[in-house]
Amino acid sequence: MADDVKVVARNKKAHHDYFIEETLEAGIELVGTEVKSIRSGKVNIKDSFAKVDKGELYLYNMHISPYEKGNIYNRDPLRTRKLLVHKREIRKLIGYTQQKGLTLVPLKVYITRGLVKVELAVARGKKSYDKREDLAKKEAQRRIERAIKERY
Numbered sequence: 060m061a062d063d064v065k066v067v068a069r070n071k072k073a074h075h076d077y078f079i080e081e082t083l084e085a086g087i088e089l090v091g092t093e094v095k096s097i098r099s100g101k102v103n104i105k106d107s108f109a110k111v112d113k114g115e116l117y118l119y120n121m122h123i124s125p126y127e128k129g130n131i132y133n134r135d136p137l138r139t140r141k142l143l144v145h146k147r148e149i150r151k152l153i154g155y156t157q158q159k160g161l162t163l164v165p166l167k168v169y170i171t172r173g174l175v176k177v178e179l180a181v182a183r184g185k186k187s188y189d190k191r192e193d194l195a196k197k198e199a200q201r202r203i204e205r206a207i208k209e210r211y
Contacts, residue, residue, distance in 0.1 A: 067103045068168040077182035087175050088144035090134055092126040097175050102168055109163035109179055111153050117172040155181045
């Protein structure tokens with residue numbers, strides 16, 4: 060039986076702003092009210108990034124809206140959250156991030172088998188001319204598809 064995966068949030072800007080080199084899955088250390096907010100879809104990862112600090116992997120700027128019924132148990136929406144990955148993966152990520160121009164960007168947050176996971180990408184920033192080139196390729200592909208559709 061296939062795992063039921065519910066995608067809660069996507070980072071649409073990531074593919075526009077970065078070349079994606081490699082992806083990996085990580086768990087997130089959360090408190091109960093944060094999990095309830097994520098289940099209701101109140102999470103934003105647009106400006107977030109991950110960084111290795113003192114041998115641990117952390118996610119910065121991920122906004123999880125406070126749970127309405129959480130009162131005193133709610134935490135700061137933008138707090139730094141620890142990501143749960145194996146030590147060998149952290150060592151590999153340290154090697155990647157020490158290279159010039161590579162960063163860790165979350166692509167999506169999803170729930171699988173009751174656990175909240177984040178898909179991280181090792182990414183290289185695009186220059187403005189790379190973005191224009193990508194837009195030109197997309198537009199050319201749209202024209203080709205339109206011409207094929209009109210022909211048949």
